[in-house]
Amino acid sequence: MSARPPVIRVEDLNVWFDLPGGGELHAVQGVTFELHSGERMGLVGESGCGKTTTILAMMGLLPATASVSGKVLLDGEDILVGGEETISPHRWSDISMVFQGAMNAFNPVKTVGAQIAEPMVLHGMATGKSARSRVAELLELVGIAGDRADRYPHEFSGGMRQRAAIAMALACSPKVLLADEPTTALDVMVQAQILELLVGLSKTLGQELGLTVILVTHDLPVVAQVCDRAAVMYAGEIVEMGGMSEIYHDPRHPYSRMLFAATPDLLGDDEVISIPGAPPRLDREIVGCAFRPRCDSAFEPCSTVRPGRREPVAGHEARCHLNDPSLTELAS
Amino acid sequence: MSDVQAPTIDAPLLEVEDLISQYPVPRGLLGAMMRRPQLTVKAVDGVTFSVAAGEMVALVGESGCGKTTTAQTVIRMVANQGGSIRFDGAEIGELSPGQLRPLRREIQIIYQDPYESLDPRFTVRDTIEEPIRVHSLVPRKEDREAKVREAMERAGLTPPELFIDRYPHELSGGQRQRVAIAAALVLEPKLLIADEPVSMLDVSVRAGILALLDGLRKDGMGVLMITHDLSTAAHFADRIAVMYLGRIVEEGPARDVVRNPQHPYTKALISVVPRRDPDERAFPQILTGETPNPVRVPPGCRFHPRCPVAEARCKETDPELRLLDGVAAGHRAACILLGEGSGTG
Numbered sequence: 001m002s003a004r005p006p007v008i009r010v011e012d013l014n015v016w017f018d019l020p021g022g023g024e025l026h027a028v029q030g031v032t033f034e035l036h037s038g039e040r041m042g043l044v045g046e047s048g049c050g051k052t053t054t055i056l057a058m059m060g061l062l063p064a065t066a067s068v069s070g071k072v073l074l075d076g077e078d079i080l081v082g083g084e085e086t087i088s089p090h091r092w093s094d095i096s097m098v099f100q101g102a103m104n105a106f107n108p109v110k111t112v113g114a115q116i117a118e119p120m121v122l123h124g125m126a127t128g129k130s131a132r133s134r135v136a137e138l139l140e141l142v143g144i145a146g147d148r149a150d151r152y153p154h155e156f157s158g159g160m161r162q163r164a165a166i167a168m169a170l171a172c173s174p175k176v177l178l179a180d181e182p183t184t185a186l187d188v189m190v191q192a193q194i195l196e197l198l199v200g201l202s203k204t205l206g207q208e209l210g211l212t213v214i215l216v217t218h219d220l221p222v223v224a225q226v227c228d229r230a231a232v233m234y235a236g237e238i239v240e241m242g243g244m245s246e247i248y249h250d251p252r253h254p255y256s257r258m259l260f261a262a263t264p265d266l267l268g269d270d271e272v273i274s275i276p277g278a279p280p281r282l283d284r285e286i287v288g289c290a291f292r293p294r295c296d297s298a299f300e301p302c303s304t305v306r307p308g309r310r311e312p313v314a315g316h317e318a319r320c321h322l323n324d325p326s327l328t329e330l331a332s
Numbered sequence: 333m334s335d336v337q338a339p340t341i342d343a344p345l346l347e348v349e350d351l352i353s354q355y356p357v358p359r360g361l362l363g364a365m366m367r368r369p370q371l372t373v374k375a376v377d378g379v380t381f382s383v384a385a386g387e388m389v390a391l392v393g394e395s396g397c398g399k400t401t402t403a404q405t406v407i408r409m410v411a412n413q414g415g416s417i418r419f420d421g422a423e424i425g426e427l428s429p430g431q432l433r434p435l436r437r438e439i440q441i442i443y444q445d446p447y448e449s450l451d452p453r454f455t456v457r458d459t460i461e462e463p464i465r466v467h468s469l470v471p472r473k474e475d476r477e478a479k480v481r482e483a484m485e486r487a488g489l490t491p492p493e494l495f496i497d498r499y500p501h502e503l504s505g506g507q508r509q510r511v512a513i514a515a516a517l518v519l520e521p522k523l524l525i526a527d528e529p530v531s532m533l534d535v536s537v538r539a540g541i542l543a544l545l546d547g548l549r550k551d552g553m554g555v556l557m558i559t560h561d562l563s564t565a566a567h568f569a570d571r572i573a574v575m576y577l578g579r580i581v582e583e584g585p586a587r588d589v590v591r592n593p594q595h596p597y598t599k600a601l602i603s604v605v606p607r608r609d610p611d612e613r614a615f616p617q618i619l620t621g622e623t624p625n626p627v628r629v630p631p632g633c634r635f636h637p638r639c640p641v642a643e644a645r646c647k648e649t650d651p652e653l654r655l656l657d658g659v660a661a662g663h664r665a666a667c668i669l670l671g672e673g674s675g676t677g
Binding site for chain 2: 046047157159187188189190191192193195196218219220221222224225227244245248249258259260262263264265266267268272273274275278
């Protein structure tokens with residue numbers, strides 16, 4: 001990558017949830033990644049893999065039952081270190097989020113414009129007239145005519161409400177946008193519009209530095225369509241991370257390969273194959289590789305030794321023993 | 333139609349012709365007092381298709397296009413205001429509820445959300461046994477138990493002992509959907525309607541459910557799958573029918589419809605489907621605007637206001653779904669600009 005420091009770096013992030021009956025659930029396990037300005041990365045995985053928990057932790061928005069360790073460095077400064085005190089100056093203004101289902105979370109009795117203005121007013125960035133003109137500007141940015149600000153949510157279609165939700169997240173000109181399943185409930189045509197918007201924002205927002213986007217989704221083709229890079233999560237860990245094209249053509253973790261094989265492609269002829277079994281429970285200690293019971297390539301060390309992070313190809317890392325030549329030679 | 337006719341040989345299992353299904357739009361007390369005209373939502377507005385035994389047909393389209401209403405009308409949960417529904421050669425569009433009862437066994441439906449569609453207080457056994465009880469099919473308890481286990485095995489819930497006494501909350505999403513399928517199979521239907529059967533499930537288990545439906549199709553069952561996912565339809569269906577605003581605008585062999593789309597709407601829809609290979613990024617032909625309100629269907633071709641190639645005459649002529657030249661056999665589309673001058677109609 002470039003010599004410029006990353007705009008955001010997540011370092012050894014761990015999240016535990018206290019369970020009601022005692023015990024803990026280790027939802028996010030040692031997640032580490034970094035992104036430069038204007039990069040778009042997909043955080044993909046199935047439900048319960050920890051992708052939403054990861055970005056909520058980055059925003060400091062986890063409930064009190066969660067304990068977090070690790071660092072979230074924004075332009076080199078750790079925002080997690082002092083808890084709410086160090087996070088809140090950056091939340092929404094530097095790092096912002098579009099929540100899953102945000103399009104359905106608008107207050108029905110307030111105009112869309114008033115709701116978009118809320119974070120700005122709250123952060124003392126704008127009031128009154130200047131807030132109104134900023135709202136119009138934001139709506140235009142996401143492809144909605146500025147004079148629609150006085151309309152109520154029910155007067156917007158689903159796609160427009162999702163655009164408005166993105167506008168709201170952009171209200172304080174963040175550097176990093178975390179988008180949680182932003183197109184999941186939308187039709188493909190509207191999905192295409194929203195994805196095009198996110199790509200456009202990462203390219204144009206700001207004078208020279210584009211918006212950095214983390215797209216959280218279970219939908220691999222959506223990531224393939226819009227992201228340069230992807231991080232595949234399984235059982236709380238990033239099991240593979242690298243260029244999207246590299247992961248597709250040369251997967252270094254069987255889970256990524258099997259996930260692609262389970263995803264039908266519009267024009268593909270290959271058989272679509274489900275992955276047997278289910279993800280492990282995260283409230284118990286996992287011995288060996290968490291994916292081993294479902295893996296089609298497991299070998300001897302997988303049941304006992306937890307695979308560490310390896311980078312078999314520069315910029316492409318995975319947590320799988322198959323990438324350790326000393327182990328694969330022993331096995332063969 | 334007085335009684336169910338004897339089935340005709342070689343007829344498709346399900347033949348739907350010119351089906352119309354409308355909902356009245358509530359106009360409120362004030363509207364009624366002021367005698368405002370009663371508006372109707374034309375949810376299904378002249379739909380024609382068929383499903384043969386051993387065939388899977390996918391009805392695809394965006395939300396609000398009428399695909400689910402079409403399915404609900406076929407099983408007569410929603411009344412049709414026009415057209416005919418022939419099942420096994422007999423017209424069922426006008427049967428009374430009593431006459432429909434035996435038919436309910438032959439056409440079964442499974443729904444999108446296996447978290448909502450199962451009764452949380454029912455064990456797997458209760459859920460699957462319920463339909464046989466309702467239809468008073470098997471009087472002896474032991475026989476019912478055998479039927480339940482057989483349906484579970486067909487639905488891939490094996491071994492049955494492992495699941496039969498469990499409650500829905502003890503099952504994964506994929507297992508729940510299999511329970512819903514088993515409860516449909518226990519009646520040995522000829523036609524299975526699957527309304528978005530995998531959209532609530534994780535990617536890794538979707539293929540298993542779809543393979544199960546595919547297996548039922550191979551065993552001779554007709555399957556009508558409602559989906560918004562063109563990639564799934566392309567992989568598992570024999571034929572695809574694309575709906576737009578209450579009408580089928582294109583229909584044909586699944587491979588041919590996705591590889592060689594003819595209708596401008598289908599072309600646009602195919603172009604926005606993200607591909608799995610990042611090097612095959614789509615060049616989306618994004619349609620502006622949204623699907624119009626089905627209360628006010630545009631005149632002429634209903635797609636013309638959003639159509640990138642519409643001409644003046646498209647505003648006047650309501651195109652018929654017709655066979656086309658230069659495409660696979662049985663591939664139809666409803667666009668007057670297609671196959672012009674070829675002489676086929």
